[in-house]
Amino acid sequence: MRVRNLGILAHVDAGKTTLTERILYATGATHKRGEVHDGTTVTDFDPQERDRGITISAAAVTFEWDGDWINLIDTPGHVDFSDEVERSLRVLDGAVVVFDGVAGVEPQSESVWQAADRYGVPRIAFVNKLDRAGADLDAVLTSIRDRLGVTPLAVQLPIGREDGFEGVIDLVAMRELTWADGVLRTRPARSAQALTARTALEEAVAERHEGALRELGNVSDGTLRLALQELTHSGGIVVVLCGSAYRNKGIEPLLDAAVDYLSRPGPGGDASGDLAALVFKVQASRLGRLTYVRIYDGTVRKGDVVWDARGGRTERIARILRIQADRYTAVEQAEAGDIVALTGMKAATAGTTLCTREHPVLLEEPRTAEPLVSVAVEARSNTDVQRLSTVLAYLAEQDPSLVVRTDPETGQILLSGLGELHLEVAVEKVRTDSGLAVTVGRPQVSYRETIVRGVTGFVHRHVKQDGGAGQFAHVVLDVAPLPEGDFEFESAVTGGRVPREYVRAVEAGCREALGAGPVGGHRVTGLRVTLTDGATHSKDSSEMAFRAAGRFGLRAALQACEMVVLEPVAEVTVSAPEDALGAVLGDLAARHGQIINSSARTVTALVPLAELFGYATQLRSRTSGRGTFTSRAAGHRAAA
Numbered sequence: 320m321r322v323r324n325l326g327i328l329a330h331v332d333a334g335k336t337t338l339t340e341r342i343l344y345a346t347g348a349t350h351k352r353g354e355v356h357d358g359t360t361v362t363d364f365d366p367q368e369r370d371r372g373i374t375i376s377a378a379a380v381t382f383e384w385d386g387d388w389i390n391l392i393d394t395p396g397h398v399d400f401s402d403e404v405e406r407s408l409r410v411l412d413g414a415v416v417v418f419d420g421v422a423g424v425e426p427q428s429e430s431v432w433q434a435a436d437r438y439g440v441p442r443i444a445f446v447n448k449l450d451r452a453g454a455d456l457d458a459v460l461t462s463i464r465d466r467l468g469v470t471p472l473a474v475q476l477p478i479g480r481e482d483g484f485e486g487v488i489d490l491v492a493m494r495e496l497t498w499a500d501g502v503l504r505t506r507p508a509r510s511a512q513a514l515t516a517r518t519a520l521e522e523a524v525a526e527r528h529e530g531a532l533r534e535l536g537n538v539s540d541g542t543l544r545l546a547l548q549e550l551t552h553s554g555g556i557v558v559v560l561c562g563s564a565y566r567n568k569g570i571e572p573l574l575d576a577a578v579d580y581l582s583r584p585g586p587g588g589d590a591s592g593d594l595a596a597l598v599f600k601v602q603a604s605r606l607g608r609l610t611y612v613r614i615y616d617g618t619v620r621k622g623d624v625v626w627d628a629r630g631g632r633t634e635r636i637a638r639i640l641r642i643q644a645d646r647y648t649a650v651e652q653a654e655a656g657d658i659v660a661l662t663g664m665k666a667a668t669a670g671t672t673l674c675t676r677e678h679p680v681l682l683e684e685p686r687t688a689e690p691l692v693s694v695a696v697e698a699r700s701n702t703d704v705q706r707l708s709t710v711l712a713y714l715a716e717q718d719p720s721l722v723v724r725t726d727p728e729t730g731q732i733l734l735s736g737l738g739e740l741h742l743e744v745a746v747e748k749v750r751t752d753s754g755l756a757v758t759v760g761r762p763q764v765s766y767r768e769t770i771v772r773g774v775t776g777f778v779h780r781h782v783k784q785d786g787g788a789g790q791f792a793h794v795v796l797d798v799a800p801l802p803e804g805d806f807e808f809e810s811a812v813t814g815g816r817v818p819r820e821y822v823r824a825v826e827a828g829c830r831e832a833l834g835a836g837p838v839g840g841h842r843v844t845g846l847r848v849t850l851t852d853g854a855t856h857s858k859d860s861s862e863m864a865f866r867a868a869g870r871f872g873l874r875a876a877l878q879a880c881e882m883v884v885l886e887p888v889a890e891v892t893v894s895a896p897e898d899a900l901g902a903v904l905g906d907l908a909a910r911h912g913q914i915i916n917s918s919a920r921t922v923t924a925l926v927p928l929a930e931l932f933g934y935a936t937q938l939r940s941r942t943s944g945r946g947t948f949t950s951r952a953a954g955h956r957a958a959a
């Protein structure tokens with residue numbers, strides 16, 4: 320049986336969890352339909368997910384469809400949990416992106432779309448909630464084109480609108496599919512509207528696909544399907560389906576399309592049979608620490624001792640589990656292509672490659688988002704301090720976008736994450752899982768520092784002579800602003816004056832110096848460092864000495880640069896009734912927001928993140944509960 324690893328991605332509330340629930344029902348994996356508002360879904364099994372009605376942690380479910388074995392990952396939609404999405408994207412073969420039929424492309428759908436582009440994950444779109452008042456497939460197609468910069472190819476037309484939405488016309492198989500009381504009825508589609516839409520679809524495909532072009536005028540269903548599959552992988556278009564997850568309409572054709580279009584055309588890649596598996600998630604469970612892996616090559620077997628190439632240590636696989644949200648089935652082994660959870664791992668975390676010691680490999684690690692907001696967390700009782708540190712460290716291991724550190728000045732434990740909600744959820748988890756009583760300080764944003772004017776020819780000499788072997792390293796650095804990037808390092812040293820391994824050591828040292836800038840000890844970003852010259856001393860030079868020279872040299876060079884503090888900003892989109900929008904605009908201005916777009920009922924602004932703490936509550940009161948907003952990280956800008 321072929322295995323496919325698919326994900327569901329979307330903006331918060333587009334209906335991912337409901338859709339996953341309906342998929343499990345349609346495939347016979349569950350026999351009752353859970354509802355988000357009842358707190359009875361399979362994938363939102365965490366008590367906080369059920370209480371808050373949102374997905375916090377990506378959950379995996381498995382089922383069979385049409386002879387294929389599918390691992391499906393339901394990802395969170397809220398921007399604060401986007402690290403879960405990134406790590407899932409890293410291991411997915413394809414994804415269904417869900418859009419709200421009324422709201423169209425929303426900020427977080429844009430962000431996940433771009434992230435999926437970065438990981439090269441092919442996608443199809445599902446326009447959901449067509450049963451809702453105001454749902455409009457054409458408007459969503461336009462917003463996909465405008466906001467995602469991709470051509471939508473709708474392979475279905477809706478039958479009926481809003482409350483009268485009954486089903487879809489499948490333009491590939493030319494069938495009408497309607498659902499009444501959970502029963503699917505099909506009949507051939509012969510209406511003039513269907514024929515016209517089919518012709519338009521054939522033409523749009525033929526414009527981009529040679530096989531379809533050759534048959535233009537009479538493109539066979541098989542050719543059309545193959546062309547759509549190939550175009551889905553080559554990019555530039557997205558196949559669009561539609562329906563209503565809540566009303567259970569459009570689920571089976573969506574699964575068919577996912578299998579048809581998201582599987583990779585042509586033969587698979589080369590496999591050596593040697594184990595290569597990437598850890599993408601670590602989760603505490605009642606079975607202990609679960610390590611989720613995607614196997615790229617080879618086989619994992621129960622009892623195997625494997626090699627963690629990044630950490631340089633062995634790990635033993637106690638059990639291999641197939642995952643059904645919070646239920647697990649033990650299996651003896653799992654093969655390349657599959658996603659399973661392992662128990663028994665001691666230290667492997669997201670990004671670890673598991674392989675064999677004889678054939679070590681390092682698979683590309685998922686990116687980790689930088690934390691933007693911090694709070695001080697304190698144990699109420701002095702005797703709990705150590706335990707709190709341990710509990711937080713375990714949380715951070717499960718969620719790499721959470722960072723725990725101790726403030727060197729105050730000695731307080733600082734918990735940093737992607738947003739207020741992220742930290743709130745983490746602290747709540749500490750309270751409920753460990754029973755610790757903690758107090759939490761006010762949220763603070765994480766500032767950065769960057770360079771306005773650099774220095775050239777900055778000389779730093781690291782010399783130490785305290786008995787034994789001395790340390791000698793001499794470096795000359797140019798430091799320049801890098802407006803569009805984080806950090807770049809290059810060597811312009813000629814004549815082998817600094818050997819290559821020492822150049823690498825200087826770079827490593829410079830990276831260490833980025834941790835704390837000269838203005839306020841914030842992380843330094845946006846700079847290019849060039850090693851222009853240097854010198855060694857035959858007896859006393861070492862990698863360690865050059866690493867120290869890089870670290871202290873750059874730290875001193877930064878003191879000589881003109882620096883500026885940056886603050887995180889968010890792109891906020893507020894929707895409110897027309898009569899309340901004036902108040903919203905005034906309030907955004909008072910928060911130093913910069914309006915970038917506004918219409919009669921919505922306004923989009925760039926607002927410093929520090930001004931957004933508590934905004935949800937304040938917006939509600941300012942608009943008598945009628946205003947809603949969404950936000951996404953929009954980088955950093957010079958602090959006012």
Ligand SMILES: Nc1nc2c(ncn2[C@@H]2O[C@H](COP(=O)(O)OP(=O)(O)OP(=O)(O)O)[C@@H](O)[C@H]2O)c(=O)[nH]1
Nearest residue numbers: 331332333334335336337373374396448563564565
């Ligand atoms: N009318 C209508 N409502 C829907 C449909 N699908 C989902 N909903 C409702 O929309 C709300 C959000 O649905 P969820 O499935 O929780 O959305 P989600 O995308 O999983 O949300 P997060 O996981 O928190 O990002 C719930 O109240 C659902 O009942 C639909 O097809 N039609």
